[in-house]
Amino acid sequence: MLDASRLTPLQRVALRFAVISLLFYGLCIMEGMIMRGHQIDFDLMEADHYFALMGAHPMVGIFGSSFMLVFGAFYFLVPTLMKKSLYSQKLAEINWMTMAAGVLTVWLAGFLFRYGALYTNYWPLPVTEFKPIALLVFATGNIMIMTGVVIFCYNIFATVFHRRDTEEPVGPLLMSAVGIDGFVNIYRRWRGKKVEEPLMPLPLVAIFRGTIDTLLDAVVLGGISIVFLIHAVYIFTGEPLPTDWFDALVYKNIYWWGLDLIADGLVLIYVAGTWYLLAGLISGRKLYMENVARAALLVELVVSWNVWAHHLLADQAQWNWMKILSGEMVTAFELVTSGIAIFVTLKTLHDARPLKMTPQLKFLLGGILGFSLGVPAGVIQADLGMNRILHNTQWVIGAHAHMQLLVGLGMTLYAALYALFPMLTNDTQLKSKFLTSFHFWAHLIGGIGMSVCMGFAGMDGMLRRTIYGAEHPFELEMIGAAFFGSLMVVAYLAMMYNIINSIGIRGLVGIFINLPSDQGQEGDEVVATA
């Protein structure tokens, strides 16, 4: 059982992020299953309720669950790996509260006021189609989330560069943080010169690099939310602002540029960093082709800023050259950068064999499989020929997005969770190996099965944001998706039971609240001392 009173402040804040993340994940999959049910039996709810649910679902899943788990892990890992103190513990505490409150506010905008412009928020839909109170609450919640994201980025950057514990100069540290020393070392090796040891561990380079995109994404989405807020206030005054000041296509380009940085900044880069970290921890070896991996992270910086147009391949007013260059060609390099990460990780593991099949190794391989399936699906839809049919279909959200988020990102994060669990809980062990294994198989089969079913429906043109009536032609695929989705719910319950049973209810509550000391435990300690 976890003795929360012995947790360090860093462990405690990381666990707070993790607990909130897992609770939001539970809410997210519950929403997902309700929508699955509605796709089979259309009588479950009204359209405005359904779309409010659909709007809240990705916000809860991405910001409430994925971001929170990533932030918690990185708050622990960055100072630990750099052997430095966290820049501000207080900011980290404010961070999880701001994020959690923001996600709940966004969720309430849908639950109470039926805000349902979905996560795309295409202009001017949010302003003209929903009640001003709904827009106001959504914008407020989104601004809170983005404030939390900015706090995280600031705290991480400040932790990397503060000189309280070291005397390392900022310049070389910055060069190392963005991966420039990877290129320098490749050049030096080519010229037969001595290769210098980089200042920053590779996983930290990925965290730093991903955080740049995360910050930019927060600026764009936060800025758009301020626009929503201003419009909501004017609607309340009875003099709504005109909406034609913002060109719908320009808006789409700006919004997708920011939104796509989540996929490239958080998902691909942070995941690569987590793979490198886990591969090092599991194998106990230096990463294979480390300098190339460092350099690839810098290349990804250029790639991720220039791929957004693949979301606008079906927009006929978009320039053709932009569709081909950004939408097709640069996007294709996502295949290369993620392929490099997969090769480097697998080769590092392979060189250390025989390895024990631990939960973290299992989940790591599951995560790699998820991206091996999800990234090519993304490249296929980012093709002018294929996108003419696949755009906005179940393929995009199933074979690509859910495959990457649930199987790729999800299993990678679970690998990190199982790896960090003993470190964060002072060597508390999970009680059931069976439940850990069950969690793995049910989540893997459920995630892949659901995404593939959705992908097949998408190839026939089943739209992703449309309610179909009874006995629609895609019913079989949706029943399949619901079956596999329910497997993931069972997987989640097994994992939660295992974790709570291992740390105890008291330990769980103690992560958030300082509980009075347990007399019995104190007595035991006295007996043990005697």
Add this chain to the structure above:
Amino acid sequence: MLGVSWTSGSLDRLSATLLIRAAACESWRLIVTDSADIFALMKVVYLSYTLIAISFIGYFSLRVTRAGPTNPGAKKAFYTWVTCLVCLGVGIHVLTFNKVPWVKWDLTRDKQQIDQEFEIAMAEHEFLLPSPKLDIGIGNMVRFNVTSADLTYGFGVFREDGSMMFQMQVVPGHDNDLVWLFDKPGTYTIRSTEYSGPRGEGLVMEDVVIVSGPKYESLVAVEF
């Protein structure tokens, strides 16, 4: 230069239009005219790839737990892998550009010879068609000009079995046009393919596109 030629003969039994056949110049070429056929093929490719990826990770999982020789100097394999990924990533676009006809139709749509043209307006979650039914002759290259007065919508044409033939986004304040060659007789449904709020849920017009013409005894071959 893109053109359309008609090949007579008793090929009407070939409902699938993904064919390899001898063209007039006696060279073999891939002729694709229906998006349904491409996606029938893609289902096979996707399922096969999924099974291969799962099998590979399964095999790796077994191998990594067993002792055995390693190959520390696998740089050649690494660079071969990266080269393959670059070729694959770029190659798929080159392939579809050359073999999927609507890519070229789209990129050169301003220069296409158009047989029929329809002006469609969208506003207040409604389609406003120029006539109750859109009658299209088989083999005609058709341009759809769709405008929106308020929100972002979508314009998609669906077959009778519910599968999609093509679509585009309809962005307010911009020209949204798409050209398509209809090579099969049938009745098609128009549906908005973009979410425009809960009120847009009923944005469907069933069986409004009628494609008909002379008895379909020929195969449309699209030559580039």
